[in-house]
Amino acid sequence: MNVFSDPANFDVYVTGFLWILKLTIGGTVGALVLGVLLAAMRVSPVPVLRGFGAAWVNTFRNTPLTLIIFFCYFGLYATLGLTISDNLERNNYWLGVIGLAVYTAAFVCEAIRSGINTVPAGQAEAARAIGMSFRQTLTMIVLPQAGRTVVAPLGSIFIALAKNSTIVGTIGLAESSNAMKELINANGDVVIPIFLVFAGTFAAVLIPSGYAFGWLANRLAVKR
Amino acid sequence: MRITRLAAAAGAVAMALAMAACGGGDGDGDGTGSSSSSGVVDKASKDKKLVIGVKADQPGLGLQSGTTYTGFDIEIAKILAKGLGVPESGIEWKTTVSSNREPFIQQGQVDLVVATYTINDERKKVVNFGGPYYVAGQDLLVAADSTITGPESLDGKKVCSVTGSTPAKRMQTDYPKAQLQLLDSYSKCVNLLASKSVDAVTTDDIILAGYAAQEQYAGKFKVVGKPFSTEPYGIGLKKTDTAGCNKINEILKASATDGSYKAAWDSTLGKSGKAAPELDVTKLTNCS
Numbered sequence A: 001m002n003v004f005s006d007p008a009n010f011d012v013y014v015t016g017f018l019w020i021l022k023l024t025i026g027g028t029v030g031a032l033v034l035g036v037l038l039a040a041m042r043v044s045p046v047p048v049l050r051g052f053g054a055a056w057v058n059t060f061r062n063t064p065l066t067l068i069i070f071f072c073y074f075g076l077y078a079t080l081g082l083t084i085s086d087n088l089e090r091n092n093y094w095l096g097v098i099g100l101a102v103y104t105a106a107f108v109c110e111a112i113r114s115g116i117n118t119v120p121a122g123q124a125e126a127a128r129a130i131g132m133s134f135r136q137t138l139t140m141i142v143l144p145q146a147g148r149t150v151v152a153p154l155g156s157i158f159i160a161l162a163k164n165s166t167i168v169g170t171i172g173l174a175e176s177s178n179a180m181k182e183l184i185n186a187n188g189d190v191v192i193p194i195f196l197v198f199a200g201t202f203a204a205v206l207i208p209s210g211y212a213f214g215w216l217a218n219r220l221a222v223k224r
Numbered sequence B: 001m002r003i004t005r006l007a008a009a010a011g012a013v014a015m016a017l018a019m020a021a022c023g024g025g026d027g028d029g030d031g032t033g034s035s036s037s038s039g040v041v042d043k044a045s046k047d048k049k050l051v052i053g054v055k056a057d058q059p060g061l062g063l064q065s066g067t068t069y070t071g072f073d074i075e076i077a078k079i080l081a082k083g084l085g086v087p088e089s090g091i092e093w094k095t096t097v098s099s100n101r102e103p104f105i106q107q108g109q110v111d112l113v114v115a116t117y118t119i120n121d122e123r124k125k126v127v128n129f130g131g132p133y134y135v136a137g138q139d140l141l142v143a144a145d146s147t148i149t150g151p152e153s154l155d156g157k158k159v160c161s162v163t164g165s166t167p168a169k170r171m172q173t174d175y176p177k178a179q180l181q182l183l184d185s186y187s188k189c190v191n192l193l194a195s196k197s198v199d200a201v202t203t204d205d206i207i208l209a210g211y212a213a214q215e216q217y218a219g220k221f222k223v224v225g226k227p228f229s230t231e232p233y234g235i236g237l238k239k240t241d242t243a244g245c246n247k248i249n250e251i252l253k254a255s256a257t258d259g260s261y262k263a264a265w266d267s268t269l270g271k272s273g274k275a276a277p278e279l280d281v282t283k284l285t286n287c288s
Helices: A007-043 A047-061 A065-079 A088-118 A121-129 A134-149 A151-171 A176-186 A188-220 B002-026 B040-047 B072-083 B098-106 B166-174 B186-194 B205-212 B242-258 B260-266
Strands: B050-054 B062-065 B068-070 B091-095 B112-118 B127-136 B138-143 B158-162 B179-183 B200-204 B221-223 B231-238
Touching: A007 A047, A007 A088, A007 A134, A007 A151, A007 A176, A007 A188, A047 A088, A065 A088, A065 A151, A065 B186, A088 A134, A088 A151, A088 B179, A121 A134, A134 A151, A151 A176, A151 A188, A176 A188, A176 B098, A188 B098, B040 B050, B040 B242, B050 B072, B050 B098, B062 B072, B062 B112, B072 B091, B072 B112, B072 B242, B072 B260, B098 B112, B098 B127, B098 B231, B112 B127, B127 B205, B127 B242, B138 B166, B138 B186, B138 B205, B158 B166, B158 B186, B166 B179, B166 B200, B179 B186, B186 B200, B186 B205, B200 B205, B205 B221, B231 B242, B242 B260
Parallel strands: B050 B091, B050 B112, B158 B179, B158 B200
Antiparallel strands: B062 B068, B112 B231, B127 B231, B138 B200, B138 B221
16 A cells, blocks of 8 residues: 555545544534433423424434535534634534534434333333432433433444544545545545545444444343 | 345345446546547547546636536637547536546546646646646635735635645645635635635636636625746646647647637637737647
C-alpha cells in the first residue's frame, strides 16, 4: 500500500478517522440523552408531550440524514446564523453532532420504548402502590429494566451512527469519507486499494463492537 | 444445511456481481471495444465519438441548463472535437467536479477534460495536458462593501473554496491563517457568501467574474482584482497519450489563427465586456 506509506497521506487517513470517532462520541451522548427524554415523553401521561415525542420520531426518522446535516449547515448556520464556535472546523463539527443526535435520537427513543414494553405492568403497578410518582417509577423501576433489554438494538443504532458520521463530510469536515475522496483524487490509479483500506478500517472497528454489544446484552439481560 | 449452502452460493454470486460492477468503471469505460491504451486521436477517428468532462456550474465557462452546456470551455471542447474529426452530435458531455477530474481521466471515464483545469506539476505526474488555452489567476470574491483587499488580509477570515481544487490547496499551504470552508461546488460557496456566512470565496478570477455577473447577485459582490497566482488552463487527457496531446495543441494553434478561438470567447465570456485574450501559442505544453 504505497499510498499510505507517504506520511502526509497517512496523516489524512488518521485525521479522517479521528473526526469520525469524535462525531460518534458526540452523537452518541446527544442521541442517548435526547432519546431517553423522548421515550419518557412518549410514555408520559401528558398528551402534549406524547404528541411532541411522536412528532419528533416521525419527522426525523423519515428524513434522510443528508438533508438533516445539510439543513444544519445551510439552514441553522448559514441562514439563521446559529454559530457555536468561531473556529470553522469546530463549528462544522458541532453542527454535525446536532444533526446526528437529532436523527439518531428518534431511533434510540423507539428502541427504549420497545424496551419499556418488555417490563411487566406489575412492576409499574407495584411502584405506584408504594406511592412513587411517575418520574420515580420511570427512572428507578422501568427505565433501568428497559435499558438492559435494549442493549443489542442500541448497539446496532450506534454502529449505524458511526457509519452515518461520514455524511458530515458534505459540509466540509475532513472526516474519513472526505479523506478518502482526497486520496482518491490524488491517486486515481489505486482507487480500489484506498477504498478497501477505508472500508476495512470501519469493519475492523465495528465488527468487534457488534460482538461486544451482543456479549453485553447477554450479560445485562433481565432473566425472566 | 441446504439453506446455508444456498445462502453461501447467493452471497458469492452477489459478491461477484458487485466486483464486476466496480470493475466496470476502470476498464474501457463504455465497453465499445476501444482499448484503453489507444489515445483520443485513434478513438475519435475510429468511433467518431468523444466523452468530454466539463464543469456544470460555472457561468460563462461551463454551465449546464437542462441537457445543454454553455460556456467558453464548452466552445473550446467543440473546437477540439471538430479538429479531431468528431461531429458535435458525437460529443458526450460528462459533468466533472474539481476533485474527480484526474480519476475520471485515469479510469478512462472521459477522453478529455476541459473544465477550468489548471496545469501543474503534481497533476502532470498522473495526466497529460494540452494547452494552455487560457491563463487565469486566483482571486477573491467578496461582498461589495468588504474591506478585504487581498489574500494578506484574510487572517482569521472564513474563505470558501472547493474540495480538491488548486485554489483550496494554495489557501492551505500559503495562507494557513485563513479558515477554509470546503464544499463541493462554487455555487454553494457563493450562496454562503450571499448570506455572509463566509467572508470570501476564492478561485480563478474568471470564474468569480462569472458569478458576480449573475443576475441574482448583481451589485452584491466584487472581485478583489489582485490575482495572486497564474492558472494556465489545460486540456486533460491520459498520461500516455502524447499523440493526442500534440494533436490538441495543433488544433489550438490553428484556432488562434483562423478566428475560432476569438469567436468562442466572444460568444461566451466576451459578453462581460472583456476583450478576447491572445492565445500565446509559444507557451503550449511540450506533451512529453
